[in-house]
Amino acid sequence: xxxxxxxxxxxxxxxxxxxxxxxxxxxxxxxxxxxxxxxxxxxxxxxxxxxxxxxxxxxxxxxxxxxxxxxxxxxxxxxxxxxxxxxxxxxxxxxxxxxxxxxxxxxxxxxxxxxxxxxxxxxxxxxxxxxxxxxxxxxxxxxxxxxxxxxxxxxxxxxxxxxxxxxxxxxxxxxxxxxxxxxxxxxxxxx
Numbered sequence: 376x377x378x379x380x381x382x383x384x385x386x387x388x389x390x391x392x393x394x395x396x397x398x399x400x401x402x403x404x405x406x407x408x409x410x411x412x413x414x415x416x417x418x419x420x421x422x423x424x425x426x427x428x429x430x431x432x433x434x435x436x437x438x439x440x441x442x443x444x445x446x447x448x449x450x451x452x453x454x455x456x457x458x459x460x461x462x463x464x465x466x467x468x469x470x471x472x473x474x475x476x477x478x479x480x481x482x483x484x485x486x487x488x489x490x491x492x493x494x495x496x497x498x499x500x501x502x503x504x505x506x507x508x509x510x511x512x513x514x515x516x517x518x519x520x521x522x523x524x525x526x527x528x529x530x531x532x533x534x535x536x537x538x539x540x541x542x543x544x545x546x547x548x549x550x551x552x553x554x555x556x557x558x559x560x561x562x563x564x565x566x
Contacts, residue, residue: 376417376424384436387427392455397425398474399450401438404430408525411464412447418467424474445525449473459516463524466498490563492517493545495532499523502554503542509556513565517544 381387381399391397400416402409416426429437431446441450441457449470451459461473492510494517496503510517522529522541533539536550544551546562559565 376419376421376426378417378426378428380428380430381437382434384440387429387437388455390427391425391452394425394452395454396423396474397427397452397455399427399429399437399452400447401429401431401443401450402447403432406446408464409447412449415464415467416449416470419471419474421471421474445527460518461521462528463521465521465524469498469521489516490547491545492563494519495522495528495541495543495545497521497523497541500541506542506544506554506559509554509559510563513563515563515565 379390381390387399391399400413402413413428431438438444438446438448441460443450443460445462447462447464449461450457451461451473461469465473492515494503494506494510496507496519498521507517507519520528520532522532529539532541532543535545536543536552538552540552542554544559546559549562551558551562
């Protein structure tokens with residue numbers, strides 16, 4: 376893995392705009408959760424991965440551009456265009472899978488035709504994996520948030536839905552608790 380620190384948003388864009396796939400880890404030095412994410416992501420062995428790092432206590436103009444409110448947060452880009460996000464500390468297998476599957480939905484369709492989709496998950500949740508596989512199979516882009524990595528993420532989810540179980544899917548602001556395939560398909564126009 377090629378790891379490089381960036382000092383600003385213009386520095387980041389300059390480095391990633393010509394790369395097919397690139398990633399940015401926003402973290403905070405001294406944070407146990409950030410150290411966990413950095414340690415686990417560094418265990419992924421793949422020389423084709425371009426990973427950039429930005430410590431939010433030093434680089435203050437990136438997280439605002441992508442509406443990042445908590446760290447660690449991993450952002451995925453395609454030729455400098457923001458594509459996907461993962462929050463919290465995840466295990467190395469999760470990161471490996473994320474790097475391999477980040478751009479499963481990249482296609483020629485207009486980005487504006489798909490609703491905003493966020494999937495709230497936890498590593499031990501088998502229905503979460505079923506839901507994500509269903510979305511990937513149908514080429515639906517989504518943002519994944521692992522609520523087990525940060526209590527504030529779980530609290531946000533409970534505020535939105537009144538439920539703390541996962542998976543939960545937010546489609547254009549509407550929350551679906553569990554893997555309600557019929558409702559998800561209807562909201563995403565999956566036949």
